[in-house]
Amino acid sequence: MAEDREKPAEFVEALAKGIAILECFDAANPEMTLSEVARRVGLSPAAARRSLMTLETLGYVGRKDKRFHLRPKLLALGSAFYFTARVDEILQEDLRALVDQFGDASSIGTLDGENVIYVAHLSVQRARRAAAVPGARYPAYATSMGRVLLAGLSDGELESYLETYEPKPLTAKTCTDRGALRQEILKARQEGYATTVDQLDYGITALAVPIRDGDGTTIAALNTSGYTGIVTPQQLVTERLPALRQAASHIALQLTRYPTLRLVLSG
Known part of the structure; x- marks a missing residue:
């Protein structure tokens, strides 16, 4: 970490x-x-x-x-990253395609210590919920992208995270048991995706897949989310997983063409 x-x-x-x-x-x-x-x-x-x-x-x-x-001057620091990494040009295209196809929201994030930090986001949702704007940071254990990113760590890094970080309940459904959380992360590693329901905030059901570089290292994650009660994790997997994986592969290909963005995503 x-x-x-x-x-x-x-x-x-x-x-x-x-x-x-x-x-x-x-x-x-x-x-x-x-x-x-x-x-x-x-x-x-x-x-x-x-x-x-x-x-x-x-x-x-x-x-x-x-x-x-x-x-407001702080925004200049964020915009410097946004434009030098060409986030809008390179990443928004795939997010827009996913939102056009499924509605709801789609985001890209990377691991920042124990948190997932949102790099790009697009949404047609209007309800009050945890903000997923670029720069937002949330505990990795409570998000679908965070679990995918944790699954991409080495065994030693994952165990260090689980041993030293103490998950806190963000909703009544948040998984805070280290053993259960380990199983969810290992399941995400095996299946190549993660789903969450009301883990970070009520009303958020999400599905995420890894974005990997040429040697298979997970450097970012891509998700799609909808309202709990309107979509279920199984619906997201059945209806959106193929498109989400295709978009992740396209983004990974783009990263080979734009090395600066790959560098900033991988840290």
Whole structure:
């Protein structure tokens, strides 16, 4: 996993602290005081203040009434990735084809530590549910894409993940038992796909398949999802799995033509 890598001698702690501060803001914590930021990131108030002052000076963080918030300038960092990797040009075509064929929603994600991070997404859905916008991060164990990506890890990496990460219930149906979760991941490895129902949020039934590079390494995942109660996992497998696998193969072929995107997906 990414967090397990040894820090090189050139590692800049100050930069890492600043990035950690940016990442600690989320939908539940859009505005925070200095002490709240320090507590969330695990820094002393003095260290958090230095990073916040730097980020504020650079325009990435704003402040009002002693509460800090992110500023739109951060979008420039995300758009730089989006355009240099040519996400819209290369990935959206296949997502659009899937959504045109089946409706609902389709996404592409990759593994980022213990989370799946969404790289591309397209949806015709309007109901309130967990956002799957590019850049959104969710626990891998609770998503179909995350389970496919975990299935692509080596045996040692998977066991390390299961031994060190503690799954938390996000709904009453979330699988948090390590043994049961291991079986689901191994099943996804054997079958080449994963399905989930109401694991991340109520109302989400999803199917995901791996996107593999030329040597068979899983570097990303592709999913299709619908509303629980309207579609079932078996329906997704029967009606959408062939098209999903065909799209994943096409994306994998595209990655051979656009090495920059392959590099950013594989980390």
